[in-house]
Amino acid sequence: MGRIQLKSVTKSFGDVQVIPPLDLTIEDGEFTVFVGPSGCGKSTLLRLIAGLEDITSGQIEIDGADATEVPPAKRGLAMVFQSYALYPHMSVRKNIAFPLRMAKLEQAEIDSRVEGAAQVLNLTDYLDRRPGQLSGGQRQRVAIGRAIVREPAAFLFDEPLSNLDAALRVGMRLEISELHKRLKTTMIYVTHDQVEAMTMADKIVVLQAGVIEQVGSPLELYHNPRNEFVAGFIGSPKMNFIKGDEAKKHGATTVGIRPEHCDVSKSEGLWKGVVGVSEHLGSDTFIHVHETGLADMLTVRVTGDISANHGDTIFISPQTDQLHRFDAQGLRMP
Amino acid sequence: MATQHSRSAARLMMAPAVILLLGWMLVPLTMTLYFSFKKYLPLRGGDLGWVGFENYVRFVSSSAFWPAVQATLVIVGGVLLITVVLGILLAMLLDQPMWGQGVVRILVIAPFFVMPTVSALVWKNMFMDPVNGLLAHLWRFFGAEPISWLSEASMTSIIMIVSWQWLPFATLILLTAIQSLDSEQLEAAEMDGASPLNRFWHIILPHLSRAITIVILIQTIFLLSIFAEIFVTTGGAFGTRTLTYLIFQRVLESQNVGLGSAGGVYAIILANIVAIFLMRIVGKNLDA
Amino acid sequence: MARAVTANRKMINTAIAWAVGLLIFFPILWTILTSFKTEAQAIASPPIFLGFDWTLENYSIVQERSDYMRFLWNSVIIAGGSTLLGIIIAVPAAWSMAFVPSKRTKDILLWMLSTKMLPAVGVLYPIYLLFINLGLLDSRFGLVMVIMLINLPIIVWMLYTYFREIPGEILEAARMDGATLKEEILYVLTPMAVPGIASTVLLNFILAWNEAFWTLNLTAVDAAPLTAFIASYSSPEGLFFAKLSAASTMAIAPILILGWFSQKQLVRGLTFGAVK
Numbered sequence: 001m002g003r004i005q006l007k008s009v010t011k012s013f014g015d016v017q018v019i020p021p022l023d024l025t026i027e028d029g030e031f032t033v034f035v036g037p038s039g040c041g042k043s044t045l046l047r048l049i050a051g052l053e054d055i056t057s058g059q060i061e062i063d064g065a066d067a068t069e070v071p072p073a074k075r076g077l078a079m080v081f082q083s084y085a086l087y088p089h090m091s092v093r094k095n096i097a098f099p100l101r102m103a104k105l106e107q108a109e110i111d112s113r114v115e116g117a118a119q120v121l122n123l124t125d126y127l128d129r130r131p132g133q134l135s136g137g138q139r140q141r142v143a144i145g146r147a148i149v150r151e152p153a154a155f156l157f158d159e160p161l162s163n164l165d166a167a168l169r170v171g172m173r174l175e176i177s178e179l180h181k182r183l184k185t186t187m188i189y190v191t192h193d194q195v196e197a198m199t200m201a202d203k204i205v206v207l208q209a210g211v212i213e214q215v216g217s218p219l220e221l222y223h224n225p226r227n228e229f230v231a232g233f234i235g236s237p238k239m240n241f242i243k244g245d246e247a248k249k250h251g252a253t254t255v256g257i258r259p260e261h262c263d264v265s266k267s268e269g270l271w272k273g274v275v276g277v278s279e280h281l282g283s284d285t286f287i288h289v290h291e292t293g294l295a296d297m298l299t300v301r302v303t304g305d306i307s308a309n310h311g312d313t314i315f316i317s318p319q320t321d322q323l324h325r326f327d328a329q330g331l332r333m334p
Numbered sequence: 335m336a337t338q339h340s341r342s343a344a345r346l347m348m349a350p351a352v353i354l355l356l357g358w359m360l361v362p363l364t365m366t367l368y369f370s371f372k373k374y375l376p377l378r379g380g381d382l383g384w385v386g387f388e389n390y391v392r393f394v395s396s397s398a399f400w401p402a403v404q405a406t407l408v409i410v411g412g413v414l415l416i417t418v419v420l421g422i423l424l425a426m427l428l429d430q431p432m433w434g435q436g437v438v439r440i441l442v443i444a445p446f447f448v449m450p451t452v453s454a455l456v457w458k459n460m461f462m463d464p465v466n467g468l469l470a471h472l473w474r475f476f477g478a479e480p481i482s483w484l485s486e487a488s489m490t491s492i493i494m495i496v497s498w499q500w501l502p503f504a505t506l507i508l509l510t511a512i513q514s515l516d517s518e519q520l521e522a523a524e525m526d527g528a529s530p531l532n533r534f535w536h537i538i539l540p541h542l543s544r545a546i547t548i549v550i551l552i553q554t555i556f557l558l559s560i561f562a563e564i565f566v567t568t569g570g571a572f573g574t575r576t577l578t579y580l581i582f583q584r585v586l587e588s589q590n591v592g593l594g595s596a597g598g599v600y601a602i603i604l605a606n607i608v609a610i611f612l613m614r615i616v617g618k619n620l621d622a
Numbered sequence: 623m624a625r626a627v628t629a630n631r632k633m634i635n636t637a638i639a640w641a642v643g644l645l646i647f648f649p650i651l652w653t654i655l656t657s658f659k660t661e662a663q664a665i666a667s668p669p670i671f672l673g674f675d676w677t678l679e680n681y682s683i684v685q686e687r688s689d690y691m692r693f694l695w696n697s698v699i700i701a702g703g704s705t706l707l708g709i710i711i712a713v714p715a716a717w718s719m720a721f722v723p724s725k726r727t728k729d730i731l732l733w734m735l736s737t738k739m740l741p742a743v744g745v746l747y748p749i750y751l752l753f754i755n756l757g758l759l760d761s762r763f764g765l766v767m768v769i770m771l772i773n774l775p776i777i778v779w780m781l782y783t784y785f786r787e788i789p790g791e792i793l794e795a796a797r798m799d800g801a802t803l804k805e806e807i808l809y810v811l812t813p814m815a816v817p818g819i820a821s822t823v824l825l826n827f828i829l830a831w832n833e834a835f836w837t838l839n840l841t842a843v844d845a846a847p848l849t850a851f852i853a854s855y856s857s858p859e860g861l862f863f864a865k866l867s868a869a870s871t872m873a874i875a876p877i878l879i880l881g882w883f884s885q886k887q888l889v890r891g892l893t894f895g896a897v898k
Contacts (some may be wrong), residue, residue: 052798073799085794089816
């Protein structure tokens, strides 16, 4: 079980309110990702749930019971920290066993649970090493191991992959997703990387300045962003935004079009521009177009390879059914 | 990381240290202030009533006061000058590549670990004794008349002894500071055509300025209250009676507690002036 | 410097540095050597450097005259007791300041430091009086308390600077893992801070060992440590060089050895973390 409910939760540091009243429900077994730019309050929110910070007002419920005043250890949650926070003076075995030792479990029970976790995480050969002798990915797995042996109601991950290099990050991402599928335990995962959010989440919570901008499944957010911020934050390369007359034609203050929803031609099209840089990824080509008179730069994504040289004239036609319209407040118009 | 729970735990855990130090500071301080306004002679009648600022006036106007201030300043100033200048030279020497660096460093630091009473006695007897002292032998070897150090050159002697004790401290801190100097800076200066003297003056010395300030301030605090070195050598005679020693004599030797306490208040004020400067520097470092 | 230095240059450096080092160390060396001489050889003219008859008789005479072991024991009790007590009081305080900082943390730290600046002589009589009234004069317990209090700011400061280097996330992890505050400090913080705590203990032991104001003024016989043992050689026994040397060597040897281990920590401790 692991249903977590936040009811009008606020957090202030001194006079600064970093989280205005916020309501959120995380269902049992759900993989929820908090995503947003740095400083948006996503880590603070996670720490409030963990109990590492006090909430200023409001209520946190875990499985229907009020957990607002419950100390971190008694909330039944496990956390994986950004720096892994392994105990450097303990072996891997002792690190993983630590929460069980604190819970005063019997030694036999501790041993079997540690062995089990080590097997799941491929750490069996490293149980007697110190964290200092492990690679980044292995340390990450020890941190996860320490979390899973407790069989918590929910896992909290605080940017767990940000200290790994790109290749390892993709691998660990899969491992964590795999783990979730197998354990079916609630997971709350904080990241600033929208790719991680899109690939892992059942439910994404987009945060900005402590405020929830939108909650939804990855594809909901992609197809129906509630506002300009979410539209710009989700998806890579970023959505193009066009203001002014072109937007007025569609009865909006701003219109947005994703790079992948543009057709490109060298001879004819709706918008005309000059090629700046084109990035060839093999499978796709990103072309950055200038001098369209619409925005500083438009980015389009073309499947496959296309030859577009710096300075070439190019025509872009947006797929009108994929156009997003936003009003003066930045809210998406239906 | 702070929850209400951990904050109250923190306050609770800080309490013993804070309460003890608060008591250690306030109780004696209040008593000193109290006595300083009294005529109080424990062996000759005890508490003889309030006298207002008389003790403060008498302490300052006594014939011993200004010489004591002077002796204090000369000792502190002399020791600071010697330890800082020699300390810089030694630190630069020890920073050079050499064989047995670790051993040399230990040799240089060793005096700091010697008990003040021991170093004072060893210097007084085995080196400065006018008949059998090693320095007397040395003087005779060069055909000079041995000096009775502690009576004829009392201040010089005390400064020598105390400098010997504190030179390691200055050297160690300055050495640490020199070692933190980025060698690329020196190489860049060399490429720019700076002579060794220029490099010392424009790069090494400014780099050391903070460490030098710290050495000066910390040593000043300790030097203002040197006691054992005078206690076992001259006993305050031959013009070596510092402010600390004068107060000690007033309080314990002549048992004039009121007068001594007034002197104590002066000493506290003096130390606090120095302390304020040190706090500023340390406080700044705390933010960094 | 990332550059090869000529062997010649290195040789000159070595020669100068060793000469200076030996010169500075010489008084200690001379004291140790003299302690093994007979009294006659100790004041021989010209002085004898090495070619004397090594003898241990000074040590036995000193021991007979003033019961070295009793003073040594007092020194150990006072330095060890005050350091241990100081650590027990300072660890929780330093934990609080390093991991639960508040707006006042910095002020409290600076204030603690300022108590260290209080000139001992300024409060000599009040302490003396309190000691008499509480029956603490010439007691080890009284001295342990006083020395602990004068060093407590340094202990708190040193531990604070060491603790601050330990990432707070690790302690939070322990908290999430169900450790109580006591378990967090005992099983996680303390083992991680062992090097820092060890050097704090070492430095404060040395400072307490060498403290010579309060130990001289507040003890007479029963609690007198080695500082007083040595001060009693002030005169006229000081003229017996060999015995004075033996006594001195006995007083400084334990700490000289300890000091060699802690020289790196000295810088940090004595500058209250201002120089690392």
